[in-house]
Amino acid sequence: MPFWPRRAVEGPHLPRPQAGRGGPMSAGNKAIVIGAGLGGLAIALRLSARGWQVTVLEHGPSPGGKMNRWESQGFRFDTGPSLITMPWVFEDLFATAGAKLPDHVQLTLVEPLADYAFADGMRFQVSASLPQWLATLRKLEPRGDERFLRFMALGAKLFALSQRTFFRRSPADPPDWASLKALRYMPLRRAWGSYQRTVRAFFQTAHLRQMYERFPTYVGSSPRSVPATLTVIPYLEHAFGGWHVGGGLYEIVLSLSRLLESRGVTIATGQTVVRIATQAGRACGVETADGRLHPADVVIMNGDPSDLPRLLGQANAPGLPEADRSLSGFVMLLGLRRRLDGIAHHTVCFSADYAREFDDLFVRRRFPDDPTVYVSAPSRTDPTMAPAGCEALFVMANAPANDADTWDEPATAEARRRVFARLRQSGFPDIQSDIAVSTIWTPRKMADAYLMPGGAIYGTHSHGWRKAFLRPPNKHRRVGGLYCVGGGTHPGGGTPTVLLSAKIVSDMIARHEGR
């Protein structure tokens, strides 16, 4: 039965089924990427370097997806990521196009990594300098430095293992010799356990435990439910630092867009893909909301993979169940009329009861009564982010990704009140009367802007081994020539991981499509 709707449409007709088509390889070199998120831009660059003629179709008004920008009255805000890790992954992507990352963006190592404020008044900074952090640890708990180094040794082992396996290739591919060999390094006893139990086995004080239990929220998940392999996340931050990009992280998106343009790649914004066309079991193009047909030899989905069944014609496809979704966020972008001297680039103000907060988020599925609040003040490091004498703040609390939450005026005002209450209780300067410009991103707004289920930032959560390691695959199981890239697929969310997914997918396309 033909999938394509029988109606008059603008644009070229898609090729008709031919005898012999539908084989393992694409006949031509046209690639369409659905979505200009970081993953979509990265795969577009990699494919264009391999000779594909690439078009990127983006639903929103600008490229970047969650990695986006808001500017007002001389203030500049990143609306999504506020730090990057694993900078060499970005270098590797730029090198694909024969470009050098430092010629395009300026990375600055942020020091301290973060300032942590606890509900009982305890406060300490985590330095990017190892000797300095070890000295702090010795003060925080007896033999805290030794315990930390053992914790890092586990993280290092898991990172080395991930580099050879999870970060390099899709679990759907048959294992190669290098990945099988790497499994020898698997620290079996620890890696199979619970992340939270592992943190508690290494650290004794409530403060260090709470601090390290926060890291699974980097992938929108709960420390109680993720496997200990996620120890790799704090390892990455300690070992390789947290980096700011001069002018804001959105400069990465702008640089990639310029590189793509110079290579003849089209990024068409305001183009929502409503269908993926198939012929003889292969993707052969897409239809956009304006009814235009865009023929292609391969289609790469950068939107959430849970949307694929709908795009492939299953009208009532259920989408990603709420129980499987990673966290969303409640974000306030605040431009202040004054400087906040003494404030670090990154500050975390912890809630008084972390267990209750995760119950609110994942069990009761509501915005926490007392949320942990993260504040990024990039203007502390980078004066281009705010007018002279002013400060630009990104303020974020985790929130559940529920479809029914409308985030109307009262709900938004209440969340704002709770965030400011936590900041006040944590000793953060009173800033409410100094706000010159502001805007709020609720989970609803994120869901609508980036077509992400309920605003779930990282697609599925990473609870349990299956969810953490068997994410939606990079290659569609039934439809040839259809691939997935980005945070919703393997290996997962977060900017460097999204770039790794683009590398995995471009290698996969080379193997399966012959280019």
Ligand SMILES: Cc1cc2nc3c(=O)[nH]c(=O)nc-3n(C[C@H](O)[C@H](O)[C@H](O)COP(=O)(O)OP(=O)(O)OC[C@H]3O[C@@H](n4cnc5c(N)ncnc54)[C@H](O)[C@@H]3O)c2cc1C
């Ligand atoms: C508030 C916030 C804070 C974050 N903080 C950090 C951080 O500090 N560090 C970090 O590394 N990461 C962070 N992240 C996560 C990081 O931003 C994401 O993991 C990454 O940017 C995701 O990129 P992506 O390409 O997978 O997807 P996306 O950015 O979601 O891009 C997908 C694109 O596809 C488009 N699209 C979807 N469906 C269609 C369709 N049918 N037709 C056309 N277009 C479509 C969407 O509009 C979107 O632009 C944060 C994210 C948010 C929201």
